[in-house]
Every structure is written in structure tokens, then in C-alpha cells.
Amino acid sequence: MTAEALAAARPPLPPFTRDSARHKARLAEDAWNSRDPQRVALAYTPDSRWRNRAEFFSGREAIVAFLQRKWAREHEYRLIKELWAFDEQRIAVRFAYEWCDDDGRWFRSHGNEQWEFDAQGLMRRREASINDVSIAASERAFRWPAGPRPADHPGLSELGL
Numbered sequence: 001m002t003a004e005a006l007a008a009a010r011p012p013l014p015p016f017t018r019d020s021a022r023h024k025a026r027l028a029e030d031a032w033n034s035r036d037p038q039r040v041a042l043a044y045t046p047d048s049r050w051r052n053r054a055e056f057f058s059g060r061e062a063i064v065a066f067l068q069r070k071w072a073r074e075h076e077y078r079l080i081k082e083l084w085a086f087d088e089q090r091i092a093v094r095f096a097y098e099w100c101d102d103d104g105r106w107f108r109s110h111g112n113e114q115w116e117f118d119a120q121g122l123m124r125r126r127e128a129s130i131n132d133v134s135i136a137a138s139e140r141a142f143r144w145p146a147g148p149r150p151a152d153h154p155g156l157s158e159l160g161l
Contacts, residue, residue, distance in 0.1 A: 037067035078142035
């Protein structure tokens with residue numbers, strides 16, 4: 001790997017092990033919980049291809065624009081990702097996130113993502129299928145302060161989700 005490629009690398013790098021794939025999923029979760037579109041976009045190749053629900057786009061600029069739109073309408077966003085499967089350069093996760101809309105209605109969105117990485121550990125492809133479920137505020141399970149999920153907060157399996 002060249003010095004330039006090494007500087008742009010996002011460890012852990014492929015080929016993935018169970019531990020490195022789990023770690024990669026947690027790093028992605030933490031980045032998304034930052035709600036910083038620029039930070040999130042740096043984990044993807046400059047020409048990364050995305051499918052998010054029914055939207056298809058590519059490139060970091062499009063990723064940033066998508067995330068800005070997303071987080072402008074999804075308030076109090078909290079996300080948990082859990083490793084589902086992996087191979088040498090791919091990882092599949094299941095996830096859930098909670099958010100409220102401008103009218104104060106709460107939702108829990110459940111989904112699955114398929115990720116493919118380049119040799120530098122940047123995601124070159126992301127496929128996401130997501131379903132939203134309306135919940136009462138009293139049903140919320142993701143109540144930590146804004147930012148990364150605390151290390152002692154239960155994951156999806158522990159929460160029965």
C-alpha cells in the first residue's frame with residue numbers, strides 16, 4: 001500500500017475477521033450517531049455507490065447532501081448497528097434507529113445494510129433496506145445523550161429488537 005493510500009485508510013481493513021467486522025460496524029454506528037455528514041462521508045470511497053430505501057446515488061457530495069436532508073427531518077436520532085454476517089471484503093449489519101419528526105411523533109426504523117469495502121477499508125458500496133414503525137415516546141429504548149452509544153448500553157439483541 002502506498003503512503004498516500006495508507007494515509008486515506010480507514011481501519012480495520014479487509015480481509016475481515018469476526019472481531020474486525022464487529023469493530024467496523026461499531027465505528028460506523030459511532031460516526032452516524034455524530035450526525036456529522038462530512039465525518040460520515042469520509043468512510044466512503046469518493047465514488048461510493050448507495051441505495052438507501054428507494055434512492056440511488058453515488059459520490060461523497062451526494063452522501064453529504066443525503067445525510068443533511070435526513071438529519072434535518074429526523075430529530076433526536078439514535079442508532080444501533082449489529083453485525084449480521086461478513087466475508088473478506090463485505091459486511092452485513094442489521095440496525096435500528098429512533099427519531100422524531102417535526103410534529104413530535106416518534107419512530108423506530110429497522111433495517112439491513114450490505115457493505116462492500118476496498119483495500120483501504122473505505123466503503124465502496126452500501127445497500128440499505130429500511131422500514132419505519134411508529135412508536136409512542138414511552139416505547140423509546142435509545143435514550144442516551146446525543147453522540148455515540150455508551151459502551152454499557154444494550155445492543156439490539158439484548159433489547160429484544
